[in-house]
Amino acid sequence: MSELDSAVRTLRDPATIRARCAAIAAFVDEGRSEHFRLDRSKLAAVAERIATLTRRRFPDLKIPYHSRWRHFEAGGVDRKRELDQKLAGRSAVALARARIDLALVSVLLDAGAGPDWRYHEAESGQDFARSEGLAVASFRAFLAGRFSSDAGDPCRVDAAALLKLDAKALADIFQVREGNPLVGLEGRAALLRRLGEALRAQPQTFTSLAQPGHLFDALTHHPHAPRLQHHHPQPAPLHHRVQAARLLAALLDAFSAIWPSGQVINGVAMGDVWPHQAVGWVPFHKLSQWLAYSLLEPFEWAGVRIEGLEALTGLPEYRNGGLLLDAGVIVPRDAAFAARPRTPAEPWVIEWRALTVALLDELLPLVRDALGTSELPLACLLEGGSWAAGRQIAAEKRPGGAPPVAIESDGTIF
Numbered sequence: 421m422s423e424l425d426s427a428v429r430t431l432r433d434p435a436t437i438r439a440r441c442a443a444i445a446a447f448v449d450e451g452r453s454e455h456f457r458l459d460r461s462k463l464a465a466v467a468e469r470i471a472t473l474t475r476r477r478f479p480d481l482k483i484p485y486h487s488r489w490r491h492f493e494a495g496g497v498d499r500k501r502e503l504d505q506k507l508a509g510r511s512a513v514a515l516a517r518a519r520i521d522l523a524l525v526s527v528l529l530d531a532g533a534g535p536d537w538r539y540h541e542a543e544s545g546q547d548f549a550r551s552e553g554l555a556v557a558s559f560r561a562f563l564a565g566r567f568s569s570d571a572g573d574p575c576r577v578d579a580a581a582l583l584k585l586d587a588k589a590l591a592d593i594f595q596v597r598e599g600n601p602l603v604g605l606e607g608r609a610a611l612l613r614r615l616g617e618a619l620r621a622q623p624q625t626f627t628s629l630a631q632p633g634h635l636f637d638a639l640t641h642h643p644h645a646p647r648l649q650h651h652h653p654q655p656a657p658l659h660h661r662v663q664a665a666r667l668l669a670a671l672l673d674a675f676s677a678i679w680p681s682g683q684v685i686n687g688v689a690m691g692d693v694w695p696h697q698a699v700g701w702v703p704f705h706k707l708s709q710w711l712a713y714s715l716l717e718p719f720e721w722a723g724v725r726i727e728g729l730e731a732l733t734g735l736p737e738y739r740n741g742g743l744l745l746d747a748g749v750i751v752p753r754d755a756a757f758a759a760r761p762r763t764p765a766e767p768w769v770i771e772w773r774a775l776t777v778a779l780l781d782e783l784l785p786l787v788r789d790a791l792g793t794s795e796l797p798l799a800c801l802l803e804g805g806s807w808a809a810g811r812q813i814a815a816e817k818r819p820g821g822a823p824p825v826a827i828e829s830d831g832t833i834f
Contacts, residue, residue, distance in 0.1 A: 425686045431693050431703045432672040434665055434731045437777060440702045441733070444771060445778035447698040455753060455768045456775065460782075462749045466809070467783055469747070471790035473812060474804030481793060486735075486802035488523050488530070488714035491555030495546040499559055506563060506575055512722045517633025519718035521577035524632045525567050526558040527711045528611055528678075529590075532738065532829050534603035535820055539595055554594075561593040579630030582616030585609055604829055607680070614678035622674060635715075639670055640724055660724055665731040667719075668712045672705060679707075694770045702774055704736050713799055729797050734780030736773035738823040739810030740802070745824045746813040750775050761826040769827065780806060 430436050448456050474483065484490060492499045507518055530551060539553035540546075541560065548556050561567065565574025566589070569581040587609045596602045619630035626634045640659050672691070679691030685701070693703040709732055716726050734740060744750045750772065762769050780798065783806065788796045796804075815821035 425688070428685055428688045428690070431685065431690060431701055432669055432676075432705075434668055434705075434709070434733055437703050437705065437733045438781065440696075440699045441736075441774040441777035442781070443699045444696060444702065444774035448771070448775060452698070453753075453771060455771050457751050457753065458775070458779075459748055459751050462747055463779070463783060463786060466743065466747045466749060467786035467790050469813070470783065470787050470801070470805050470809045473809050474787070474791060474801075477808065478804060481791060483796070483800040483804045485716050485797075485799040486713055486805070486807060487717060487799075488526050488555060488710075489717050490803060491526075491552050492559055494548055494552035494556055495541070495544055497541075497544050497546075499556075503559075503563070503575070513636065516636040516718050516722035516724075517631065518575050519721065520633040520636055520715055521567070521631060522559065522562045522575075523714045523718060524711060525562065525577050525612070525615075526555055527707060527714050528615060529558050529608055530554050530707070530710070531608070532603055532827070534601065535822055537594070537596070537600055537602045557594050566593055577632055579616040579620040579626075582612050582619070585612045585616075607829075610680070611678060614680075615675065618675055618678050625674060635670060635674065636719070636722065636724075639667065640719075640722075661727050662719060662724055663728045663731070664712065664716075664726050665728055667715060667726065668705065668709060668732060671708050671711055671715075675708070694765065696767070696770055696774065702770060704773055704777070706735050706737055706773075709733065710735055710737075713802075716799070729799055732798065733777050734798060734802060734806070736776040738825070738827060739807045739814075740780060741772055741776040741810075742814055742823040742825070743806060743810035744776055744779055745772070746810075746817055749779060758825045761828045763828050772825075 445458070447453060448458055451457070474481070489500065503519070503522070507515055510518070533550050533554055537553065538547050538549050539557045541548065541556050543560070562577070563575060565571060567577040567581050568574050569578050570576070587605045590596075590605055590609050591602075594602050594605075596605060615632075616630070619626045619632060623630070625638045626632065639662050676691045677689040679689070683690040683693050685693075690701075690703070692705050692707065693701050696702045712732060716729070719726055741750075745752070757768070780801070784796070784798055784801055787801055787804075788794055810823075811821060814823055817824070
């Protein structure tokens with residue numbers, strides 16, 4: 421990080437995401453936006469909807485994190501147990517690496533699937549769509565060794581395997597065929613190849629194997645531990661605490677260059693960062709934050725405590741953002757706002773996403789009050805919560821539950 425320009429560092433700090441999204445909400449409140457106005461009188465009803473859904477889904481209010489690991493539970497199947505059985509006998513560090521490998525590759529394949537795609541899981545006999553389908557398909561591919569170049573060690577991800585993945589291989593993994601189309605297949609394949617390139621370019625972190633799970637070692641081993649000679653194979657001491665913002669920063673340092681947004685600042689690819697007239701650059705890092713949330717459990721299962729979770733923000737994607745549009749909190753000035761698909765670079769979409777982040781922060785205390793608890797982190801509001809409520813209200817308003825606005829996606833941002 422010390423070599424990075426301070427502007428780049430600022431745009432990788434979740435505090436900047438929060439501050440700039442709040443500034444855009446203030447800009448809208450002042451009536452300066454040509455795209456939106458806000459109706460905060462509807463926030464209480466949204467909070468009640470989220471609280472009701474949270475109570476129904478988690479009656480004891482023991483709400484897990486919003487994480488890819490929830491999707492691995494789709495259809496009531498305990499796939500983590502199946503994974504753990506496959507990994508039996510490995511050390512805690514090796515287990516953490518494998519779980520990080522799985523979560524990372526699955527999250528990167530998690531952009532919107534489109535309304536017509538389905539995945540049939542032979543093992544359970546069930547069919548899954550959207551995020552759950554992508555999760556189950558990527559889980560099965562991981563167990564089958566599709567992301568590993570070593571047949572003797574199938575449950576891993578490495579650059580050699582990723583660099584060989586093309587759209588045809590992904591089509592096979594995701595059961596894509598005529599009548600079962602998946603949005604952004606080429607984009608997903610290209611993203612995984614760029615991941616392979618990024619891993620290979622950073623052997624100091626990801627080793628000569630170029631395996632993403634070595635992020636665990638990078639964040640938990642003391643950076644100033646002496647170089648141990650080969651005849652003293654003791655591991656460096658573990659740090660049993662990692663800051664959530666540090667986890668996100670490590671992900672952004674390692675992988676910002678794989679995102680194809682085209683945004684480059686001072687020669688550094690910035691990923692999910694976009695311009696807005698009121699605040700300059702506004703960072704979202706949506707998939708990187710979704711990844712950070714999805715890595716909390718692999719770290720915790722390995723005995724590492726993630727602290728400062730409140731530093732991360734809500735996720736500006738079409739379920740959280742769709743909830744606020746459908747519920748009438750975010751009010752588009754153009755009644756025909758949904759007449760055409762939109763792209764992530766449009767000012768309309770940038771502003772909608774910023775408002776989503778800011779309003780999720782405003783909803784948090786309201787939902788806590790409705791649930792009668794002060795112990796609800798944002799990561800659990802999202803899971804309880806807001807994402808499911810966005811899906812619920814979409815199903816009430818439109819056949820098939822499509823979001824209120826279509827985003828043209830290449831399979832890498834939404």
